Amino acid sequence: MPVTTPGKRSSSRRAGILEATLRVIAGRGVDGVTHRAVALEAGVPAAATTYYFDSKEALVEEALELVIDRSTALVRRHAEGAPPAGPAELVDRLVDLVELQVADREAPLAAQYELMLEAGRRQRLRPLAERWETTYMAALTALVAGAGLPRPQLSAEILADAMEGALLGQLALPRDDFIDGHLRPQLDRLVDALA
Amino acid sequence: MPVTTPGKRSSSRRAGILEATLRVIAGRGVDGVTHRAVALEAGVPAAATTYYFDSKEALVEEALELVIDRSTALVRRHAEGAPPAGPAELVDRLVDLVELQVADREAPLAAQYELMLEAGRRQRLRPLAERWETTYMAALTALVAGAGLPRPQLSAEILADAMEGALLGQLALPRDDFIDGHLRPQLDRLVDALA
């Protein structure tokens, strides 16, 4: 047997633990992740988390990879469908996307955000985070480009940047009803002002 | 003596501990704050932190208040000076402001950001965070308004929102040279596209 990895097999147990990790992160933040808390949330024995993952850091790292894969896949799917028929529908599509991610029980948007911040903090996870940022923004830019630009001198990159910025700003200081109460109006005003 | 507060007097020791807390937060995040780590950073005996602050939560809470007061005062000062002479100088002024906050040894921008996120997470600190957001955005909007709008149909609020969003987006995934390498170009492109 190679010495590199202990060779833990993939199993549904393992997947369940990873998803429990995301739920814990969403509820109590990244620092709320402990082996015992995750095990309790996943409904597995306490030692199971240390069995399937070499360390707590490895657990968080895999959770980040999982979130990256899922969220980029989701955005890509939205970008590849029928393009939005104009700026107004673009906002609708974006809000739909955000709502989907917020409601996702397995990788809620709050957990994504926490993990992204954590990735920015840890040297080791930086490359992952930057890859995510690149892919995510590319997909988002494609979605924006598909909608057509409200003004020709505007590039899709700029608009996508502005929209992502609005979303991040809302996520940074989370409020109840941040989507319909704050995010959507802000995006509407932005697009209106540019039309 | 009233029973409400233990009545710890203000002292330079106390202030030093608070500032050490901000430095720890900037370097290791809010969850890196421990009594011992803060005491070491401040160069005071281990028990000093528990002496001057009732609990770790109280320490973080006061650090947040300190950051709020300082950063709003700083932005206000910038907004009240000579208004920027047009959109291009507006970007310069904003970048100056960010650079000042990043370089601030007593309340680095990273610490501000961490604290704001923490405030959003803890029910108890929410009001503080919302007050901060309101005051901060008002000052920023005033600064933007003073510069004059690149297009009349644009409101200062929208532009300020967009700029703050760009900043938050860059802070979320910190990189080396994020100011001149990413933030300034993004702001320039935004203003250009609107001109």
Add this chain to the structure above:
DNA sequence: AGATGTACTGTACATTTGTCCAGCTTTCGT
């Protein structure tokens, strides 16, 4: 059926953390 190896888990243990308190030092009134 028995042996054997893999998958898994209960538990112990060292470390770190927040908190408390008994006592030391300094200050200040007399």
Add this chain to the structure above:
DNA sequence: ACGAAAGCTGGACAAATGTACAGTACATCT
């Protein structure tokens, strides 16, 4: 000079946490 009160600190302690390991259950093969 002396005593008392306030300011301060070393050290102790319980709780929580990451990790390692010895043992158990279970499957697979002969």
